[in-house]
Amino acid sequence: MTDSKKCPVCGALVKGRSDKKFCSKKCKSIDQYEHRQKTETFYLKVDRQLKINRRILKKYNKSGYTIIRQGELIGEGFDPKYFTHYWKNKKGDVYFFVYEFGFLRKSENGKDKYVLVTWQDYMGRKYEP
Template sequence: MRKNNCKECKEPLTGRIDKKFCSDSCRCSFFNKLNVKERNEFRRINRILKQNRKILKRLVDSGRAKASLEELEIMGFAFGFATEVVVANEGQVKYFCYDIGLKTEADSLHFALVHKEQMPQS
C-alpha cells in the first residue's frame, strides 16, 4: 500500500507510485503558490537593491567622492546586497548596485563612490 498524499490537498493518492498530486487543479495551485513566494522574494530583494542605488545616487549627485561606513548605515544602506562584486587591485573590492558602486578604502571605514565602466555596445 502507498502512503503518499497529495502535496496540495493532503488527500491519499491512488494510481501511479510517482504521483504527487491528486489532480491537475491541485498541481496548478501548488505551483502557483510556489511562484508567488518566489516573486515576493524577488520583489523584496529588488526593493533593497533599488534603495541602495538611490542612496549612492544621492551621494554622487551631491558631489561626493567618498562616504563613511557610518553615514551609509545611517542612510539605510543594506550592505549585504549588491548586483555585482568586483575584486580589484591590491584586494580592493567594489560592490555595485547597478551602475554605481562602493570601493573599499584601506581604513575599511570609508568607501569611494565609483561608476561602472561602460560596457562596449554590441
C-alpha cells in the same frame, strides 16, 4: 501491497502511478502557485533593496568619487549585501556595484567608511542599465 500516499495540498488519498504526488490537477496547480508566490516575493525584495541602494549611492556620489561614513549610508537604508556586480582593481581592492554606482569599504583611523565611485570605461565593458 498498496502504498497509500496523501496529497500535500488537501490530504486526500493519491491514486494512480507510484510517482504521482497530487490527487488532482487542481491541487498540483495550487502547489505550483504557492511556490511561485514565495519565489517572486524573494525577487521583489531583492529588486526593492537594489533600487534603494542605487538611489542612496546616486544621492551621495555627485562627483564620481566620494568618501562617506558607513553609518550615514546605513542610516539611509543602504544594505551592502545587495549589489549587481563587482570590479577588482590591480591592488586587489574589490568594488561592489549597484548598476553604475560602486562602493568600497575602507577603515581609516578605526572608522568604517565607504569610497563611492561611478563605473568608468577603464573598468571594462561599459555598463548600461
